[in-house]
């Protein structure tokens with residue numbers, strides 16, 4: 001039997017009947033076109049700003065030559081701690097000067113590259129009122145406020161009040177100094193910055209005694225939940241309470257971490273006044289980060305939050321349904337707009353990256369659902385070959401569950417596409433995703449010429 005014919009048998013209707021893709025193609029085939037992208041694609045301004053940002057770092061944390069010589073090794077050591085020796089995260093790394101320099105000169109700028117490209121395109125709530133307040137949880141060196149400063153030039157001149165929260169007073173002071181230097185270098189009026197040092201479990205109580213929650217328009221947290229959930233477990237009697245991506249495969253561990261996610265949401269809700277409130281959570285695009293976001297999303301839905309982004313729907317997460325794919329929710333972009341100074345430091349530490357990934361989630365509480373105007377899907381995965389499908393396919397997330405789009409290599413992770421009215425019922429047996437045929441995109445003329453060996457005219 002021809003390979004193609006054999007592979008088509010893998011696709012079935014909902015009743016389990018074999019169905020040829022050709023039947024579906026005969027009815028209609030769309031050309032997938034990107035309607036919007038999760039990440040900014042015009043990087044000229046970002047590249048300039050990131051080059052300039054080195055001056056901010058040098059002014060706040062000048063490196064003596066001994067520290068400069070040790071920087072690459074300090075970055076490697078901190079990377080090890082943050083990714084592999086996670087049990088030691090209970091000891092705050094901010095009290096170690098080597099790690100502070102490593103974070104500021106390597107982790108902070110790489111996080112800025114990820115976050116600025118997201119923030120530039122994400123529909124965040126607009127700051128309103130006389131002094132709109134943003135609370136950044138686990139702020140570290142004010143990474144999220146700095147990314148907002150770089151990504152949103154229109155916000156730079158607003159009278160924003162930024163409350164930076166962390167358990168470490170030391171890093172909070174560094175963050176405040178970085179924000180002040182950035183404002184000075186970009187010649188904009190500095191934002192009001194307040195520092196709130198407290199453990200996450202007490203943030204609401206401490207916040208409410210000092211600030212007016214009616215001014216609060218956005219609560220953010222980046223790269224924090226994986227540490228907060230990882231805390232030692234004294235009460236539940238579990239011997240192994242380390243958070244890993246596999247934690248959700250074990251019933252007992254899963255219920256512990258789900259309880260901690262609920263505690264986190266409960267703490268956040270104490271901060272919210274009566275009006276609509278937004279919570280933006282960001283985690284690394286690792287399996288662990290993605291899983292945290294997927295489970296946080298489900299807990300939030302149970303508590304009547306709406307999901308504003310990145311999901312194009314408010315249904316249950318398709319990646320938590322069905323036969324259980326090995327993938328997780330995350331989005332990837334090419335590592336671009338890298339300033340030379342960061343390229344150099346990264347090369348010295350031998351931690352080069354070609355792609356950047358992250359798992360974002362923008363939630364909204366106490367706001368009426370907006371009428372869905374169009375039926376769209378968001379591209380989740382890289383392009384890959386699927387036997388029987390033309391070109392390279394990509395998984396996409398939609399209110400109909402997981403989709404497998406044929407001929408989708410020209411799209412990018414995080415792009416949205418408009419869906420046809422009738423999706424058919426052809427499913428991929430392995431993933432359970434609905435298969436949607438797509439037409440092959442015409443190749444740009446210059447590529448055609450290269451492939452056919454024709455030379456371009458000079």
Ligand SMILES: C[S@@+](CC[C@H](N)C(=O)[O-])C[C@H]1O[C@@H](n2cnc3c(N)ncnc32)[C@H](O)[C@@H]1O
Nearest residue numbers: 138139140143166167199200222223224227228
């Ligand atoms: C990986 S850093 C992220 C910093 C910053 N948000 C960023 O994205 O670069 C995690 C931060 O969370 C803070 N943190 C961890 N557990 C915490 C807790 N239980 N309460 C308050 N802050 C916590 C740490 O001190 C650290 O600054």
